[in-house]
Amino acid sequence: MPTIAIIGAGAMGAAVGRRLVANGARVLTAAQGRSAATLARIRDAGMIPADPDALVEAALILSIVPPAEAIAVARGLAPALTAARVKPGFVDCNAIAPATMAQVAAILAETGCAVIDGAIIGAPPRPDGPGPAFHVAGDPDRHTDVLATLGLKLHRIDGPIGAASALKMVYAGINKGLTGLGTAMFLAAERSGAAEGLRAEMADSAPEVLARLTRAIPDMYSKAHRWVAEMHEIADFLGEDDPAAPLYRALGAVYARIAEDRAGDGTAIADLDAALGGRREA
Amino acid sequence: MPTIAIIGAGAMGAAVGRRLVANGARVLTAAQGRSAATLARIRDAGMIPADPDALVEAALILSIVPPAEAIAVARGLAPALTAARVKPGFVDCNAIAPATMAQVAAILAETGCAVIDGAIIGAPPRPDGPGPAFHVAGDPDRHTDVLATLGLKLHRIDGPIGAASALKMVYAGINKGLTGLGTAMFLAAERSGAAEGLRAEMADSAPEVLARLTRAIPDMYSKAHRWVAEMHEIADFLGEDDPAAPLYRALGAVYARIAEDRAGDGTAIADLDAALGGRREA
Structure with a gap:
């Protein structure tokens, strides 16, 4: 059972989590300081609240937050990612410009993790539909293949970090x-x-x-x-x-x-x- | 056999003329000072070169010229239209803004002719297709009905002069x-x-x-x-x-x-x- 961590449990993050859980994944998410509504959404999606130190034990981390928070997510996770013995892949899935994606990659460069540029296009997945497309660039080691096996629509872009953004x-x-x-x-x-x-x-x-x-x-x-x-x-x-x-x-x-x-x-x-x-x- | 006059024998004007001729109309057009290529296009379409005094004897006059010439066409025809005993309808079919169409209507107001706002949308008619749509506004007396009987796609706009433009x-x-x-x-x-x-x-x-x-x-x-x-x-x-x-x-x-x-x-x-x-x- 693969373990995936999702940073952000908004409408998209929670729906992605639910889809991964439905396809057999163990899905961790950060939950400290979240509202009662968010905690309910996390429980409802079958996701497991976890500390940063536990989140980085996932095989893959997906950042799915409002665009303005993408940099803060990378900064906040950097210490735990640097300390992690087994390095997860980190996919920034946010609607950020390529220049902002380059900043995220720079912040995480020292952690030793593979940083992958992702873009979600489409509405959150629903039980009765295929859901949005996950476009990824800069993933030569195919860390994101697991997403396709867990029921997400994955499309690889043959381009550098920034191409998905x-x-x-x-x-x-x-x-x-x-x-x-x-x-x-x-x-x-x-x-x-x-x-x-x-x-x-x-x-x-x-x-x-x-x-x-x-x-x-x-x-x-x-x-x-x-x-x-x-x-x-x-x-x-x-x-x-x-x-x-x-x-x-x-x-x-x-x-x-x-x-x-x-x-x-x-x-x-x-x-x-x-x-x-x-x-x-x- | 209805008589229609077309001012302008460019790609659109000539193709419209050909369509009207094919459906039984007598089609007059201004030809003074035109190039050999234009004269050939006029002949080829079956249109008849005519002076301004003869043009205004048509039941309907269509102005189909480059947008920058629309005002000059109205000014040039005004004397002959004023002199005409039986008044033709005048349809400005050009790609002009509503404010320019208002100028055309003002120039022709004294002639006693019905001035109609027209807009042609689509490529010139070809023998094998329905051709473009003629949208007309400000034609309460339905001067343009004849166009539909002569094989053109006519659409009436329930709006004032300017609405077709x-x-x-x-x-x-x-x-x-x-x-x-x-x-x-x-x-x-x-x-x-x-x-x-x-x-x-x-x-x-x-x-x-x-x-x-x-x-x-x-x-x-x-x-x-x-x-x-x-x-x-x-x-x-x-x-x-x-x-x-x-x-x-x-x-x-x-x-x-x-x-x-x-x-x-x-x-x-x-x-x-x-x-x-x-x-x-x-």
């Missing part, structure tokens, strides 16, 4: 970028009397894009405040020499306006719902 | 906006070692977007120089209070870089072709 950025750049473009254009269509025409034309010449936007735009309203920072992170990843950097800063502003509207009078969201052909947000 | 803007904003986003992200993926991973992830979770970009990005290279101005026109249409205006200016910069690359050493286009999985441009 970059993949997460560019995938979000297309996926959330398209939602932002669609938001801006359906709002403009609504105020110009062109929304019905836009739906009719897209139903004819781009039905799959219309279907995607009709689903993705209302799903975005409640996440818009988080996506502002994600768009800025993509801009930083591109660097100021890239002509698309201001594009992602502008997408951040589009999402900021939706977040403000949702906290305010909701007129923009009402216009979007009308432009898309009727109210959709649950 | 706005539709053209927002449709291009989504369609060409997505191509620009994809261009920026596949270039970033290629330089980060993430292109294969991006293709693999999209093949799994967004196959229709991947298929669209794989076709649309190489098709764009030769048009990138024209799309720069189109992106700026969308930004102007949105107005500087819209947080998406800088987004479209940035898309203009993305397309400018591709246009420069195509005129230059072609490294960005080679990177894009590689990122998309192999050379695609014909």
